[in-house]
Amino acid sequence: MDPRPPRDTALAGTGQAQGQLRKLNLTMFLPLLAVAGTISVATYARSWWEAVVLGAGVVATMVCFTRWAAGEVLRVALPCLIITAAVWPFAVLVVGSSAAFFGISCVGSYVIPQLSRHRGAAAFVLAAYVGVVGAARLLVSHEDISGVLFHFVLIPTGVTVVVIGLMFPNKGFYDVVEELEEAREREAELAVIRERVRFASDLHDIQGHTLHVVKLKTALAQKLVDSDTERVKQELREIHALVSETITQTKELAYAQRRLNLSAELENARNLFEAAGITVRVNREADVDAGASELLGQVLRETTTNILRHAQATRVRITLTASSITIVNDGAPRTPLPELRGLAALEQRVAANGGELTVEQDNGQFLTAAAFRSEAQENR
Known part of the structure; x- marks a missing residue:
């Protein structure tokens, strides 16, 4: 039995519950994103190059979601934000698609809660960008103004705000799970440390008493070595028996064989x-x-x-x-x-x-x- 705390085992188990939750999100929502993106591209793209541009936004969104599910969204945040931020004005001014905002909204909602600071300002800037770009549709559209504002400004901006708002408590939930896992690992390590203390206490009970008795008997034998040889021999025999018994008890304790x-x-x-x-x-x-x-x-x-x-x-x-x-x-x-x-x-x-x-x-x-x-x- 190794009495050392299982530090490596605890580290290997770090993030297990988080990983399961992220894997569940990946399994449930990635196919939905793929289907919705494919339908959007097929609906609005009128040529192959429009399909390529809109498809790039869908791919960037899926890549960002996949990395978010793996807990590594910041590694791909910048390129995904650039791509989806460029696709949105292209969709507004060239394609006339009001659905393409979802890429920048999703990517922003994955990235912003992970920032260490200025998250509120980043959320405001993102929502404002979606709304301003959507309003630019008025520059090229001859449609009803109220319809353009509703489909290209109000809905995209509102959905963006809601999605970002939902991701903040989601991030808090994952933080709580992480804290609970860390607390559980600490408790497990403390439990094993308590077992080590108990082992040390048992060892002390076995050897501490024996060593104290051996010390007293040795001192007595030194005093009697010139005056009572037979008593010295008896003390030495008792010391030998006591040490032998202690060795046996120590072996039993080491192999968990003590009564x-x-x-x-x-x-x-x-x-x-x-x-x-x-x-x-x-x-x-x-x-x-x-x-x-x-x-x-x-x-x-x-x-x-x-x-x-x-x-x-x-x-x-x-x-x-x-x-x-x-x-x-x-x-x-x-x-x-x-x-x-x-x-x-x-x-x-x-x-x-x-x-x-x-x-x-x-x-x-x-x-x-x-x-x-x-x-x-x-x-x-």
Whole structure:
């Protein structure tokens, strides 16, 4: 078991929820943009070169939307703004299309909320640009003035303002999701750090007392070395036995083989998961047999650490019977997990005690289960 905080795992999970939301937006709206743009070009373009110019605006809009969905819209902001800003006056003055404003409106709404400052001024400038360019239709049109103002000024400007207004709370929503993810990662790291502190405390309990006793016995042996040889020999034998026992206990602690209290481990696991923002449900179907309690506690401790280190879990379900434990968590990575050496060592111990350890990963869920023959079965 590696007691280090899973910093790399936490970093790898950064932005997972944001990525899912952006992917959903991409799947839902990119086809709509493509269809709407194609219909607009086919409706208004009277020649191939008009289709090329209007199509360039559609392509720029889709590229900008795709980069926004990937969280990288500022990388393509300038060229996309230039293209769509040029297509709008071309559509107004040459083609007579009032629908081409949607390109500059969409691109602007993706870019402006991402700016670090002057976002309000940028939104005003964009809306004013759409309205002024639309009004330029009056220079070349012999249509009814009120109709031109309605279709080329009022609707484009109004829609632009609404779209930009909607994207500001959208940006705020993504910021909240990011903050929640960062908080969850910090909680998971703190939970593992608490486990490290507990490990250090156990190590101190084992070695601190032993070293203090060894120090006292060594000092006593030094005083008696000339006056009571037999007592010195006895003290040295006790020191040797004490050090040997401490070495054994330290090895057991390092390999999670120290005697554990299942109830205490269950409460500790619950506290660690809740501290990491993970919902825990515990089902006790029967009182656990005394013979299986210690090993079941070891399985629970190792599994708790693995979930905190390797999964992006939101829910954990722990089920206890008289002779078994089952832990199921979501948030398991789609790729195979690295070798879990702690569980591999436990599998050998469980098998040596007549039990079976099961580890399964399927469809984003991870199951760890250990089962022994119950006392009732053994007495039959």
